[in-house]
Amino acid sequence: MAYLWAKMTALLVAVAALAAGGGAAARPLVGAGGAWEDRAPLQTSRPFNIAHRGSNGELPEETAAAYARAIDEGADFIEADVEATKDGHLVCFHDTTLDDTTDVADRPEFAGRRRTLEVQWANVTGYFITDFTLAELKTLRAKQRWDFRDKSHNGFSPIITFEEFINIALSANRVVGIYPEMKNPVFMNKHVRWADGKKYEDKFIATLKKYGYGGRYLSPAWRARPVFVQSFAPTSLVRAAGLTDSPLVFLIDDVAVRTEDTNQSYDDITSGEYLDYMKKYVVGIGPWKDTVVPPTKDNRLATPTDLVAMAHARGLQVHPYTYRNENKFLHFNFRQDPYAEYDYWINGVGVDGLFTDFPASLRRFQEWTTKKKD
Structure with a gap:
């Protein structure tokens, strides 16, 4: 534990120094790996190892500690959900409410903030992130989402900004990609206003630029x-496609969930006609894995859908989510073996990237299988 927090302190000092110097694009980065252009490049010869909210199987999600751990464990990309604060700052956080992954409920000064709002066609009650300023959010501390995961790191890490997240990747000793999500944009645009009249998407892309x-x-x-x-x-x-050349990925939710902005069904957005439309704007899709290979009622795998084949036929990559090591997330076909699941999806289904809560496991699997092929 002492080693982890010493390392995190050094990382955050480096991130703060980068932020103080303005945009990282304005000057070459120098750190443990030397100048940016001298660092080991991103691999592109195998499916991408995408650290879902960092290494959140081990550490509280979307924290600097979780992202630093994911980089140490070999992730190709670190993934973040990006939302907005009351005063218009972009932060890394998944839920619209703070309840499940912070200590907000233990803070008496915020007791009056709890309320009910509509989120994606449903009423949700909690402490909404858009009701807090960045300064207030920085006083909170993160905790593990799942009861069956290690809680010993609860209470240490603050919420980080989108810019802090970016600088964690840029300060790595090798090239590490970022995979940020424009999270709940309809809700963000409804509850947050920027002084310049821009929308959430504009603010998001401007930060990347x-x-x-x-x-x-x-x-x-x-x-x-x-x-x-x-x-x-x-x-x-x-909208983002009109603002940036960066590659975009269309996420696809459960079959019962309609799109938050256009109110379309799963069948609507996975039709050949709609994929033909979206391929003008995106380079890939990110489906929930159970929509690609649905499970049976007894937790076994049914026949795969043709979604991967349809996407590949249109030149689109497929990056499913989310791969987790725990038995409760593994279908019986995999015999409680996460490596068997990786083998099925990479070598059987043929996906191009995987969102995982355990990037070290995926790295080990790919190292082992690469050596075996050699």
Whole structure:
């Protein structure tokens, strides 16, 4: 524990120094790995190892500690959900409410903030992130979402800003990509107003541009600062496509969930006609894995759908989510073995990237299988 927090202190000092110097794109980065252009490049010869909210199987999600751990464990990309504060700052956080992953309920000064709002066609009650300023959020501390995961790191890490997240990737000793999500854009645009009249999507893309992110997929500019921008909201992706050359990924939810902005069904957005429309704006899709290979009632795998084949036929990558090591998340076909699950999805289904809560496990699997092939 002492080693982890000493390392985190050094990382946050480096991040603060970068932020104080303005946009990282304005000057070369120098750190443990030397100048940015001298660092080991991102691999593109195998499916991407995408650290879902950092290494959140081990540490509280969306924290600097979770992202630093994911980089140490070999993630190709670190993934973040990006939302907005009451005063218009972008922060890394998944839920619209703070209840499940912070200590907000233990803070008497915020007791009066709890209320009920509509989120994605449903009423939700809690402490909404858009009711807090950045300064207030920084007083909170993160906790583990799941009861069955390690809680010993609860109460240490603050919420981080989008810019702090970016600087964690830029301060790594190798090229590490970022994979931020425009999270709940309809809700953000409804409850947050920016002084310049811009929308959430504009603020999001402007932040990426400030740090030098841009360039089409696999171009030299993209390889220097690899990024995928993702969203469940097709209108946000269309808007973003007019603001940046960075590659975009269309996220696909459960079959029962309609899109938050266009109120379309799963069948609507996975039709060949709609994929033909979206491929003008995105380079890939990010489906929930159970929509690609649905489970049976007895927790076994049913026949795969044709979603991957449809996407690949249109030149779209497929990055499913979320892969987790615990038995409760593994279908019986995998015999409680996460490596068997990775093998099925990479070598059987043929996906192009995987969102995992345990990037070290995916790295080990790919190292083992690469050596075996050699």
